[in-house]
Amino acid sequence: MNKKPARLDLGTIFGSLQNKLLSELKVSKSSISHPGTQGSVTESRWRAMLSEHLPVRYCATQAFVVDSKGAISEQIDVVIYDRQYSPFILNQDDAKFITAESVYGVFEIKPTTNASTLDYASKKIASVRKLHRTSAPIPHAGGVYKPKPLTPIIGGLLSVDDGWRTNGPVKIRQKLTSYDATHRLELGCILKGLSYEAEYESDKIRTFTTASKADKSLVFFLLRLLARLQELGTVAAVDLRAYSKDL
DSSP, X not given: OOOOOOOOOHHHHHHHHHHHHHHHHHHHHHHOOOXXXXXXXXXXXXXXXXXXXXXXXXXXXXXXXXXXXXXXXXXXXXXXXXXXXXXXXXXETTEEEEEGGGEEEEEXXXXXXXXXXXXXXXXXXXXXXXXXXXXXXXXXXXXXXXXOOOXXXXXXXXXXXXXXXXXXXXXXXXXXXXXXXXXXXXXXXXXXXXXXXXXXXXXXXXXXXXXXXXXXXXXXXXXXHHHHHXXXXXOOOOOHHHHHTTO
C-alpha cells in the first residue's frame, strides 16, 4: 500500500529560519559592545539571509546608487539589483556604486520599527527614487525592442522589534499614509512583530496586509518580496552612452 507523501510545512521551515536569524542577531548584540560594529554585523546577517533565499538573478548588497547625471543616493543598507543585467558595478575602498537602472528594491535596517525609523527609511529610499534612470533599446534576432518603461523601485524597512508594542500594524499604516510616492514604503519585516505589505493607488493605500502571526513574519515578507520582484520582470536596459557622454 502506497503511503501518502509527507506534507511540506512552509511555516515550520521558515519558522526555523526566522529563529535562526533572531539567534544570530541576539548573539551579535550580546557579544559585540561597539554600536557601529554591532550595526554592521546585524546588517550583514540580513543581507546574507536575503542572498541565500533570493533567486540567483538578484544580488543584495550595501551600496550607493548613482545615475548618468552624476547624482548619488545616500548609502543604502540593502540594494537588491539585477546580477545579470547590471552593466557595471564600481568598487572604491570597499564602497559599491550601482547604476540606478539596475535597482529593483532598497531597504534600510534598524533594530526597531517606529515613527522615527520609518521616517529615516523613507528619506533614504527617496534618495534612490529621485535619481535619473535611462532606458535603452534592446537588440534581438528579429530587430530591436523599444526602450522598456521604467519599473517602480520597491522600498522598505527591516527590523527585529515593533516599537509600538500595541496596535503596531494600525500605527504603521497611519504613518505610511503621510508619505508621498517618492518616500513611501511597500514592505516591512518585523521579526518579533507582524510584517506588512502596503499596496497603493495614486497616493493612497489601497490594501494593507500583515502576517497572520509573529512567527510567520519572515516567510510573509520573503514571499511578498518575491511576488513583487516577479511582477516587475526585468529592469530596463541601461543607456551606457548616457554614462559616457561626459568622459
